[in-house]
Amino acid sequence: MNGSIRLPMVEIFETVEGEGTQAGFPTIFVRLFGCNLRCVWCDTKYSYPPIDAERTMTIDEIVAEVNQYKSTRICLTGGEPLLYGEHSLVLIEALVTGVDRLVDLHIETNGAIDLAPFMSRIHSPKVRYVMDYKLIGSNEGGQMKLTNLDILRSCDELKFVIASDEDFIEAKQVLEQYPTRALALFSPVWESMKPERLVQLLLEHGLSHVKLNLQLHKIIWDPATRGV
Numbered sequence: 001m002n003g004s005i006r007l008p009m010v011e012i013f014e015t016v017e018g019e020g021t022q023a024g025f026p027t028i029f030v031r032l033f034g035c036n037l038r039c040v041w042c043d044t045k046y047s048y049p050p051i052d053a054e055r056t057m058t059i060d061e062i063v064a065e066v067n068q069y070k071s072t073r074i075c076l077t078g079g080e081p082l083l084y085g086e087h088s089l090v091l092i093e094a095l096v097t098g099v100d101r102l103v104d105l106h107i108e109t110n111g112a113i114d115l116a117p118f119m120s121r122i123h124s125p126k127v128r129y130v131m132d133y134k135l136i137g138s139n140e141g142g143q144m145k146l147t148n149l150d151i152l153r154s155c156d157e158l159k160f161v162i163a164s165d166e167d168f169i170e171a172k173q174v175l176e177q178y179p180t181r182a183l184a185l186f187s188p189v190w191e192s193m194k195p196e197r198l199v200q201l202l203l204e205h206g207l208s209h210v211k212l213n214l215q216l217h218k219i220i221w222d223p224a225t226r227g228v
C-alpha cells in the first residue's frame with residue numbers, strides 16, 4: 001500500500017532544527033506540498049500553488065530517502081503536512097516503523113486541521129505536534145480549530161507567531177481562555193517584531209510559562225535561504 005500512495009513534495013533535507021524544544025538538534029525535514037491557509041507573512045510560499053509541486057513521491061520512497069541521512073529526528077512540515085488526511089497518517093506511521101533510529105518525529109501543523117483523528121490513531125510516544133496558532137496579523141485568524149488546544153499534550157508545542165503588539169495581546173488572551181498542556185512558544189515575525197520588544201512584552205505581562213522562540217536558521221543563514 002505504501003508503494004502506491006503518492007504525496008506531492010517540496011523537499012527532503014537535513015539541517016539543524018531551528019526552533020522549539022528540539023532547536024539545535026540535527027534533523028531531517030520532510031516538506032510536503034500544499035496548504036489550506038495563506039498567511040500574509042508566510043516564508044514558505046514555494047510550498048503551495050500557484051507554484052506546482054516539484055515532484056510526487058510514494059511513501060516508501062520518502063522513507064527510503066529519509067534513511068539516507070543520519071539524523072535521529074524528523075520534522076514533518078509543509079505547507080500543511082496533515083492536509084492529506086489518511087495518506088498523511090499512513091506516512092507518519094511509515095516513518096515511525098521505517099526509520100529504526102528515530103528519536104523524535106514532530107509535525108508542524110497550522111492549527112486549521114483537526115488533530116483528534118491523528119491523536120486517536122497514532123500512539124507512538126515519538127510523535128509530537130507543534131501547532132501554530134494563527135493570530136489576526138496572519139490574516140487567517142478565524143481558521144483555528146480551538147478544540148485542538150484542549151487535546152494537545154505536555155510533550156506538544158503551541159506556537160504563536162507575533163507580528164505586532166496586537167498579536168501579542170491576542171496570544172495572551174488565547175492562553176487565558178483556552179488553557180493547554182502544550183508548551184507555549186512566542187516567535188517574532190522577523191520583519192515586524194524586534195525580539196527585544198517581544199522580550200519586553202513577555203516580562204511586562206508576566207508570562208513566565210511562555211518561551212521566547214527565535215528561529216536559529218534565520219540567525220545562522222540569510223533569512224531568505226531555502227533548504228537550510
Ligand code: SF4
Pocket residue numbers: 035036037038039041042043044045047078079080110
Ligand atoms: S500555514 Fe504555514 S505554510 Fe500555510 S500559508 Fe501559513 S505559514 Fe505558510
